[in-house]
Amino acid sequence: ALDRAARARRGEDGSTEHFLEGIDVRDPEFEDWLALERQSWFARLEEAGFEADLAPRPAPSEARREASQAVPRTSPPAAPQPPQSLLRQEDEGGWRVAMMPPVILGGDPAAAVLQADVQRALRRALVETGDLRLVDMAPVALGDLGAGLAGGGLLARLPEQVHLSVQVRVLADHSYLRVGIVLQNPADNALVWSDEVIVPRRESIGEASFAMPLIVRATEEATLHFLRRHGTEGAEAEGRIAAAVASMFRLARGDLDRSEEILRRHLDRTPTAQGYAWLAFLNTFRVGQRFNPADAPLIEETQHLARRALGLEPNNALVSALVGHIHSYLFGEFDYAAALFEQSLRVNPAQTLAWDLYAMLHAYAGQPKRALAMARWARHLGAFSPHRYYFETTRAITGNFSGDHQTAIDAGQSALAERPDFNSLLRVLVSSNAHLDRPEEARLFLERLLQVEPNFSVASLRDAGYPGLDTEGGRHFLDGLVKAGVRKH
Structure with a gap:
C-alpha cells in the first residue's frame, strides 16, 4: 500500500x-x-x-x-x-544489482530460516563494497516466482539501469541442506556465475557460517563482473572504489599512485566512508613498504582519513576493519583496534579482510598461534579472491611468528608467484628458510629482497615502526633474518 x-x-x-x-x-x-x-x-x-x-x-x-x-x-x-x-x-552512481526473491524448495522451516540468514548476510556484504547499489525486489507468491523464473518474466521487469541480478536458492531434504547463489544478466537471462554449498543437516543447526565462503565469493564475482565488463579504467565512472582497490593491491609504486588518484577524485565528488577508509589503508602500504621517506605527515593524514571514515559509517564492517588496521599497524593501539575488529565481525562475519587484519593484530600483540588460526580462516574465506595473495601473506607472517615455518614458506611462495617483488613476503621467506636450516634458499630470497629494499637491515625495520618486533614471535622473526645474514644496522 x-x-x-x-x-x-x-x-x-x-x-x-x-x-x-x-x-x-x-x-x-x-x-x-x-x-x-x-x-x-x-x-x-x-x-x-x-x-x-x-x-x-x-x-x-x-x-x-x-x-x-x-x-x-x-x-x-x-x-x-x-x-x-x-x-x-x-x-x-554505482552499479545496480537486483536482489531477487529467494527460491526455497523442500517445505522445511529450517530452509526458510537458513535462507533469511544467508540473504541478510549477502545483502550486507554487497552494500559494504561501496560500489553496488541494491534494488531489493519485493517477495512474490511461489507460483508467480516459478512462472517468472521459467519465462524470464521477473527478470524482464527489472529497471533498465540494473545490469546484474542475484538470487539465493535453498533446497532441504531429510539429511542435507543445499545453498546456492546465482548471478544473472537481466538483459538476456545469461548466467554470470553460480555456485553452491552442501552441508549435512546436523552440521548446520543454528547458523549459516558454512555458507560464508559462498557469500564472499558471490560478492567478489559481482564486482569482478563489472570490472571485466568495463575494464578497470572504464569502470571508474561508476565503480571508483573497485577500480582503486584493484590498482592498490597490485602494490607497485605506480599502481599505488593510480589508486590514490582515483580515490582522491572520488572523495572530491562524493565523500564516502569507504573512500576515506581505503585511502587511509593505502597509506599503510606506503609506510610498510617504505616508499615515502618522510612518513610523519603521511601518518598524520592517515589518522585524519580514518577518523572521517568512521564518523561517516561507524557500523560498516569493512570501514571498521580498515580503520582497525590503521590503529593496530600504525599506532599500536591494540585494544581500540580489537574493539573495531570485533564490531566488524559482529556486523558481518563474512568480512574476509576483517579476519585477515585481525589476525595481524594478534601477531603484533604477541598471540601468534591465534593469529595463524585466524589467518587460515581468512584464507579459506578468500580462497577465490583476486587478492588471495594478500591473505596468503598474512598466513606466511603469522606462520613465521608462531614458529610454523613450513606453513610460512608454503604460503609465502604461493603469494610470491603473484607478487614477486612484495618485500613483506621476501622478509618472511628469508627468516623461515634460515630457521629451517636452508641457507641457500635464504640467501636467494635475501638477494631478491635487497633488490627491492637495497638498504634493508634490522635497524631499518625498527626505524620504520614495524609492529610486534618486541614480542616473542617478532624476536623469532628477527633472529631468522640475522641468521640469514641480514645486517643489524
Missing part, C-alpha cells in the same frame, strides 16, 4: 520513506536489522513505479538527509550545494 501511495505522489514530501521511524528498541541486533531494512525500504521506494517511468528522479534534498538518519545512504552524499543536476547524477 505504501509503495502504491509513493507511486501516486512520487516527488512529493511524504513520510513513507522512513521505515519504522521513531522506533527505539535500544538493542544492537535490532538496530543493525533496522538499518538494513531501512536501506532496503528506501531502495524499493526509489524504484517504485519503474515500469511506468524510468526517468531519473530528483534526489532527496540534503536538508532532509541531514534531518533524519532514517534515510540510509545507499549512495554517497553529494558535496555541499552542487547544482541539482549533479545531485541527481551522483545519487544514481
Whole structure:
C-alpha cells in the first residue's frame, strides 16, 4: 500500500520513506536489522513505479538527509550545494544489482530460516563494497516466482539501469541442506556465475557460517563482473572504489599512485566512508613498504582519513576493519583496534579482510598461534579472491611468528608467484628458510629482497615502526633474518 501511495505522489514530501521511524528498541541486533531494512525500504521506494517511468528522479534534498538518519545512504552524499543536476547524477552512481526473491524448495522451516540468514548476510556484504547499489525486489507468491523464473518474466521487469541480478536458492531434504547463489544478466537471462554449498543437516543447526565462503565469493564475482565488463579504467565512472582497490593491491609504486588518484577524485565528488577508509589503508602500504621517506605527515593524514571514515559509517564492517588496521599497524593501539575488529565481525562475519587484519593484530600483540588460526580462516574465506595473495601473506607472517615455518614458506611462495617483488613476503621467506636450516634458499630470497629494499637491515625495520618486533614471535622473526645474514644496522 505504501509503495502504491509513493507511486501516486512520487516527488512529493511524504513520510513513507522512513521505515519504522521513531522506533527505539535500544538493542544492537535490532538496530543493525533496522538499518538494513531501512536501506532496503528506501531502495524499493526509489524504484517504485519503474515500469511506468524510468526517468531519473530528483534526489532527496540534503536538508532532509541531514534531518533524519532514517534515510540510509545507499549512495554517497553529494558535496555541499552542487547544482541539482549533479545531485541527481551522483545519487544514481554505482552499479545496480537486483536482489531477487529467494527460491526455497523442500517445505522445511529450517530452509526458510537458513535462507533469511544467508540473504541478510549477502545483502550486507554487497552494500559494504561501496560500489553496488541494491534494488531489493519485493517477495512474490511461489507460483508467480516459478512462472517468472521459467519465462524470464521477473527478470524482464527489472529497471533498465540494473545490469546484474542475484538470487539465493535453498533446497532441504531429510539429511542435507543445499545453498546456492546465482548471478544473472537481466538483459538476456545469461548466467554470470553460480555456485553452491552442501552441508549435512546436523552440521548446520543454528547458523549459516558454512555458507560464508559462498557469500564472499558471490560478492567478489559481482564486482569482478563489472570490472571485466568495463575494464578497470572504464569502470571508474561508476565503480571508483573497485577500480582503486584493484590498482592498490597490485602494490607497485605506480599502481599505488593510480589508486590514490582515483580515490582522491572520488572523495572530491562524493565523500564516502569507504573512500576515506581505503585511502587511509593505502597509506599503510606506503609506510610498510617504505616508499615515502618522510612518513610523519603521511601518518598524520592517515589518522585524519580514518577518523572521517568512521564518523561517516561507524557500523560498516569493512570501514571498521580498515580503520582497525590503521590503529593496530600504525599506532599500536591494540585494544581500540580489537574493539573495531570485533564490531566488524559482529556486523558481518563474512568480512574476509576483517579476519585477515585481525589476525595481524594478534601477531603484533604477541598471540601468534591465534593469529595463524585466524589467518587460515581468512584464507579459506578468500580462497577465490583476486587478492588471495594478500591473505596468503598474512598466513606466511603469522606462520613465521608462531614458529610454523613450513606453513610460512608454503604460503609465502604461493603469494610470491603473484607478487614477486612484495618485500613483506621476501622478509618472511628469508627468516623461515634460515630457521629451517636452508641457507641457500635464504640467501636467494635475501638477494631478491635487497633488490627491492637495497638498504634493508634490522635497524631499518625498527626505524620504520614495524609492529610486534618486541614480542616473542617478532624476536623469532628477527633472529631468522640475522641468521640469514641480514645486517643489524
